[in-house]
Amino acid sequence: MTAETSVAPAPIAPVRDRSARDAVRLRPGWITIAGKELADHLLSIRLYVLLVVLGIAALIPLYFVGEDVRSAASSASGYPAIFLYLFAYAPQGVNFGPLSFTVMAFIAIAAPLLGVAFGFDAVNGERHQGTLPRLLSQPIHRDDVINGKFAGGLLAITIALVVVLALTTGVGMLRLGIIPHADEVIRLLLWLAVTVLYVGLWLAFGMLLSVVIRRAATSALVGFGVWLFVAMPFIGPLLVNLLGTFLASGATSQAEYAGTIQWVARLLPGQVYAEASAALLSPNLTSVSASEIYSAQAQQQIPTLLSFDQSLLLVLPQIVILFALMVACFALAYARFMRQEVRA
Amino acid sequence: MAAPTPSPATQADRRLPKKGRVRQRERIQIPEDAGPIVTRRLSKRYGDLVAVDNLELDVRAGEIFGLLGQNGAGKTTTILMLLGLAEPSAGVARVVGFDPTRDPLEVKRRVGYLPDNVGFYDGMTGRENLRYTAKLNGISGADAEEKIAAVLDQVGMTARADTKVDTYSRGMLQRLGIADALVKDPAVLILDEPTTAIDPIGVVEILDLLRGLVNERGLAVLLSSHLLAQVQSVCDRVGIFAAGKLIGVGTVPELAAQFGEEAARIEVGFEGVESRAYAATSKTLRSIPGVSEVRPPERPGEPFTILAPRDRTTEVREALLATAASAGLRLSSIREIVPSLDDIYRRALHARGLAGVRGAAA
Numbered sequence: 001m002t003a004e005t006s007v008a009p010a011p012i013a014p015v016r017d018r019s020a021r022d023a024v025r026l027r028p029g030w031i032t033i034a035g036k037e038l039a040d041h042l043l044s045i046r047l048y049v050l051l052v053v054l055g056i057a058a059l060i061p062l063y064f065v066g067e068d069v070r071s072a073a074s075s076a077s078g079y080p081a082i083f084l085y086l087f088a089y090a091p092q093g094v095n096f097g098p099l100s101f102t103v104m105a106f107i108a109i110a111a112p113l114l115g116v117a118f119g120f121d122a123v124n125g126e127r128h129q130g131t132l133p134r135l136l137s138q139p140i141h142r143d144d145v146i147n148g149k150f151a152g153g154l155l156a157i158t159i160a161l162v163v164v165l166a167l168t169t170g171v172g173m174l175r176l177g178i179i180p181h182a183d184e185v186i187r188l189l190l191w192l193a194v195t196v197l198y199v200g201l202w203l204a205f206g207m208l209l210s211v212v213i214r215r216a217a218t219s220a221l222v223g224f225g226v227w228l229f230v231a232m233p234f235i236g237p238l239l240v241n242l243l244g245t246f247l248a249s250g251a252t253s254q255a256e257y258a259g260t261i262q263w264v265a266r267l268l269p270g271q272v273y274a275e276a277s278a279a280l281l282s283p284n285l286t287s288v289s290a291s292e293i294y295s296a297q298a299q300q301q302i303p304t305l306l307s308f309d310q311s312l313l314l315v316l317p318q319i320v321i322l323f324a325l326m327v328a329c330f331a332l333a334y335a336r337f338m339r340q341e342v343r344a
Numbered sequence: 345m346a347a348p349t350p351s352p353a354t355q356a357d358r359r360l361p362k363k364g365r366v367r368q369r370e371r372i373q374i375p376e377d378a379g380p381i382v383t384r385r386l387s388k389r390y391g392d393l394v395a396v397d398n399l400e401l402d403v404r405a406g407e408i409f410g411l412l413g414q415n416g417a418g419k420t421t422t423i424l425m426l427l428g429l430a431e432p433s434a435g436v437a438r439v440v441g442f443d444p445t446r447d448p449l450e451v452k453r454r455v456g457y458l459p460d461n462v463g464f465y466d467g468m469t470g471r472e473n474l475r476y477t478a479k480l481n482g483i484s485g486a487d488a489e490e491k492i493a494a495v496l497d498q499v500g501m502t503a504r505a506d507t508k509v510d511t512y513s514r515g516m517l518q519r520l521g522i523a524d525a526l527v528k529d530p531a532v533l534i535l536d537e538p539t540t541a542i543d544p545i546g547v548v549e550i551l552d553l554l555r556g557l558v559n560e561r562g563l564a565v566l567l568s569s570h571l572l573a574q575v576q577s578v579c580d581r582v583g584i585f586a587a588g589k590l591i592g593v594g595t596v597p598e599l600a601a602q603f604g605e606e607a608a609r610i611e612v613g614f615e616g617v618e619s620r621a622y623a624a625t626s627k628t629l630r631s632i633p634g635v636s637e638v639r640p641p642e643r644p645g646e647p648f649t650i651l652a653p654r655d656r657t658t659e660v661r662e663a664l665l666a667t668a669a670s671a672g673l674r675l676s677s678i679r680e681i682v683p684s685l686d687d688i689y690r691r692a693l694h695a696r697g698l699a700g701v702r703g704a705a706a
Binding site for chain 1: 420424427429430449450452453455457459460461462463464465466467476477479480481482521524528
């Protein structure tokens with residue numbers, strides 16, 4: 001190895017004037033990242049597969065319940081909020097065991113997939129591709145990355161759910177030949193907002209997995225496993241129901257028995273979401289408490305209808321719980337991400 | 345329009361020190377006229393493990409500084425601290441006039457970084473990836489397109505810029521990484537292992553590219569590498585890094601003088617000297633004053649090697665010319681051998697008693 005001469009150090013260059021750029025106020029980094037994430041999601045195959053899944057999940061019960069509503073249409077004329085029957089009621093004569101055969105319930109099962117699918121590789125995907133150090137070396141704060149990804153994911157979820165809701169509403173209008181009233185539209189929009197919140201919880205959970213688990217394949221497996229357990233009515237809810245029955249065995253009244261089972265069922269966020277959507281989509285539901293419903297039935301109260309704001313008030317606790325769970329999940333992911341080493 | 349950015353000093357003054365360690369950082373003064381990268385007693389500990397140990401680094405504007413050391417010597421940790429992506433346990437750094445711990449955004453706005461094993465978004469083209477980086481740096485529209493085209497051209501990636509990144513070779517990713525670091529028009533470029541996993545021709549191209557950039561843009565470059573021989577030629581100065589410590593800094597010849605063999609080695613080639621004449625020629629060479637040892641060629645056609653004290657090499661070379669002429673030897677080449685960086689590195693490790701010691705942070 002030879003070197004004839006050493007390279008002389010170059011003269012010190014003057015530091016260039018950068019005041020012009022400093023004066024330009026930068027757009028917050030998370031908005032740029034959210035925009036990129038949204039574009040990625042909207043162009044991904046994932047989204048279209050999930051739209052098909054959600055569309056099928058919504059349209060199958062819609063078809064059957066539509067038949068029912070049509071056949072009963074003559075006697076039900078003048079009955080308020082008949083359009084929402086499409087979403088909230090199970091068709092007669094179709095039995096799916098523990099699975100309630102309503103649009104609402106089918107969406108409750110399928111929609112969390114959106115959250116998991118958009119969240120599970122948010123951070124570990126960047127690590128795997130080797131883009132994380134490069135991204136973090138740009139003039140952005142570290143939390144811009146996770147905030148932007150959450151915002152982008154939530155926006156993509158909202159778009160997907162709006163598409164599915166618009167599709168089902170449109171098909172429903174065609175089948176029934178009736179147009180929803182303003183009150184019903186507001187209820188549908190409220191239900192959409194709560195669904196976004198619920199899927200947002202799953203997105204935050206997926207992102208938490210992507211922060212904690214280094215391999216995207218593993219976090220996907222865990223995410224979908226939890227979905228299968230929690231959101232599918234066959235495993236988690238069945239076990240929770242069993243536990244509830246056990247704990248309620250000492251109940252002195254039927255109402256107390258039903259109440260205990262419901263309280264245990266609320267351990268799963270799916271139950272909380274189901275209560276919120278049931279109240280928002282059925283104006284004749286005056287209570288979401290199982291024990292109250294039971295005693296109301298026993299006393300044979302006259303059915304009344306709630307306005308949408310009364311329904312909203314009824315399930316405000318549920319909505320707050322969903323929001324709190326989403327924030328908690330995201331906060332956990334955020335805290336873990338901020339403490340992590342940049343290197344894998 | 346935002347108010348003019350306050351000077352780093354006032355910004356620092358506004359925040360009161362909260363912890364003892366911050367207060368300690370306050371005491372170490374770095375002069376305002378220091379170079380673009382300065383560290384004083386910079387340290388990083390992970391539990392008991394010391395990844396970087398009281399590092400004192402000075403990189404001047406317009407130079408390529410090589411941070412050389414084995415894997416795990418603490419190079420990447422140092423770089424991450426310079427970018428504000430890892431918090432020092434003690435000590436201070438000043439990069440382009442800012443403390444990366446306090447003002448990471450100001451630093452990251454002005455420093456281009458090529459990470460070890462750089463990656464891009466597979467589903468996007470090279471140009472789209474750069475567009476995203478430009479956007480994150482607040483550059484968009486025609487301004488961004490112009491800059492992106494310029495840097496792509498500079499790294500020779502224009503032809504492939506509009507194909508998806510997942511079709512790129514390692515070397516192309518590396519070039520795109522350099523382009524990516526240049527998009528923000530940095531004052532300092534920090535490259536972590538820029539030549540690893542690249543074929544030899546690619547290495548030469550990348551190093552040429554770096555030299556060109558420094559000459560053209562006058563920016564300071566800090567590059568880290570464990571492939572000492574590869575980067576030896578391109579670095580103006582190198583720092584030898586082992587177990588978190590900088591054990592030697594300077595130009596390669598300076599380090600050779602510090603850590604190299606005591607004697608200088610001069611290779612002398614003669615025309616038409618047959619192997620049976622080796623003994624006689626060696627004897628003639630040994631008679632030159634100052635020459636301590638002469639090694640004849642091991643194979644025909646190779647030069648003779650002369651050892652001489654380092655401070656007498658000029659004298660020996662002159663005498664050699666005269667002796668060759670008077671002895672009728674036809675001199676074909678004469679050159680002084682600078683020891684390779686690999687040699688220097690090994691010797692430096694031995695000199696510091698660090699041979700066999702490896703840091704733990706990769």
